[in-house]
Amino acid sequence: MLDIKVIREDPERVRAGALKKHFPARAEAVDRLLALDAELRGLLPRIEQMRAEQKQAGKRLAGLSPEQREAVLEQQKALKAELQSLEAREKELQVGVREQQLLIPQVPDPEVPEGKDDQANTEVRRVGDATQPTFEVRAHDDFATARGWLDVERAAAMAGSRNYMLFGDLVLLQDAVLRLAVDHMVAKGFVPVDPPLLVRDNIMEGTGFFPGGEEQTYRCEVDGLNLIGTAEVPVTSIHGGEILGEAELPKLYVGRSMCFRREAGTYGRDTKGLYRVHQFQKVEQVIIDVADEGRSRAHHEAIVRNAEEVLQMLELPYRVVNVCGGDLGVPQAFKYDIECWMPSRQAFGETHSASRFYDYQARRLGIRYRPADGGKPLHCHTLNNTVLASPRILIPMLEVHQRADGRLHVPTALRPYLGGRDRL
RNA sequence: GGAGAGGUGGCAGAGUGGCUGAAUGCACCACCUUGCUAAGGUGGCGUGGGCGUAAGCUCACCGGGGGUUCGAAUCCCCCCCUCUCCGCCA
Secondary structure, eight states, rough: OOOOOHHHHOOOHHHHHHHHOOOOHHHHHHHHHHHHHHHHHHHHHHHHHHHHHHHHHHHHHHOOOSSHHHHHHHHHHHHHHHHHHHHHHHHHHOOOOHHHHHSSOOOEEEEESSOOOOGGGGEEEEEEEOOOHHHHHOOHHHHHHHHHHHHHHHHHHHSSSSEEEOHHHHHHHHHHHHHHHHHHHHHTTTTEEESSSSOOOOOOHHHTTTOOOGSSOOOEEEGGGESSTTTHHHHHHHGTTOEGGGEEEEOEEEEEEEEOOOOOOOOSOOSSSSSSEEEEEEEEEEEEEEEOOHHHHHHHEEEHHHHHHHHHHOOOOOOEEEEOGGGEEEEEEOEEEEEEEEEEEEEEEEEEEEEEEETHHHHHTEEEEHHHHHHHHOEEEEEEEEEEEETTTTHHHHHBBBOOTSSSOGGGGGGGGTTTBOOO
């Protein structure tokens, strides 16, 4: 969430930010917040004064008093009754302020393009050769099914649509790309994490997925737990509620986990193949560092490069796009997507998403650090980016590396993970 | 699942109804001392909010939420977590 002081100082900027992200309803939360906040601040001095009075009288009463005690007690009771009604209102206001504050989105950075949806994203750079080969490339799912590597029908029969089963070499290939991604990040000093997949509501809230993302989340109601949609959730929350030392920062983590998404409201979109599915595996990089915009920006560029390096090792053509306002999530200030070339679509398809949040998540989660000079604790900055998500990454793998003979080319960097094989 | 014990400031650890926002130690910050990456001395040092140009004043917070009381870290209830023992299962 945003610092309430920031909202008070420049509500117009915050409101404009919400509108740039195409969240008109959330923009209105700014006004509701300010109204509640104003009432609360009007009430607080009165309440505080009464509490101070109560405290003082109580202390005097402690020492000694024969029957004078009775009179004071009467007064105290009257004071208490009045105070209680004011406190009830205070409580309401505080809850209301928090509710509205959670709804208010992070303000997008100035260089975020205007726009309603991904059509308005702007290309930053394009890497690799996306030209079509001479033979006719089969769509990834047709190809994989023909090879006996994929069965969507049987998966759907037991689990519904948007499910899949992988078999044989495709399972091994998936493990290989995931492991390559983890190894790449570990070599860069990231600590690998195998996190909980089921988390409490407050963790979903802290990372900005709740409120708002409930529909996309599988929930285990009897236990009050939610299946994570990304390792970002538990990994960013590792230091929730803590005050770190500046010397410990930055924290570099690479989470590897299953991810689950309901994909509600996406009926009819991307129904074919492995593009949009309910469960997948993802390697995710997370950085927690000091509150410095320049450093956040530098980290952001670095984590995009990390993902690009993996794609280059996988010999996949891709482009990096600057995500427009309407395509940004609630907590993000800026986001790059990486899109891999997908021959069957004759288009680039999103495979990665790199976000910076500044202190938005850290404020919600209570991740702070004590500056080296010993000053007051500050909220950290957080960032994250996909390193690799499968099976979506298998789409370009199966199409770009498909060969005329019906076999699959194995990129050099991947061969050590597949027993040295160069074709599958 | 059953039975106990416990959750206090960055950490360790006192505190069982008002004198406690909280002893003490460590860590940390500032200054001083000291002939050398050690040791010592003095002072400071929880977090968040409100009011104030400021100095400062004030309120809340001792796992979370309710309650008792004029007054709760301290008493009662519910929940969460940790540890130990038993059971169960892998």
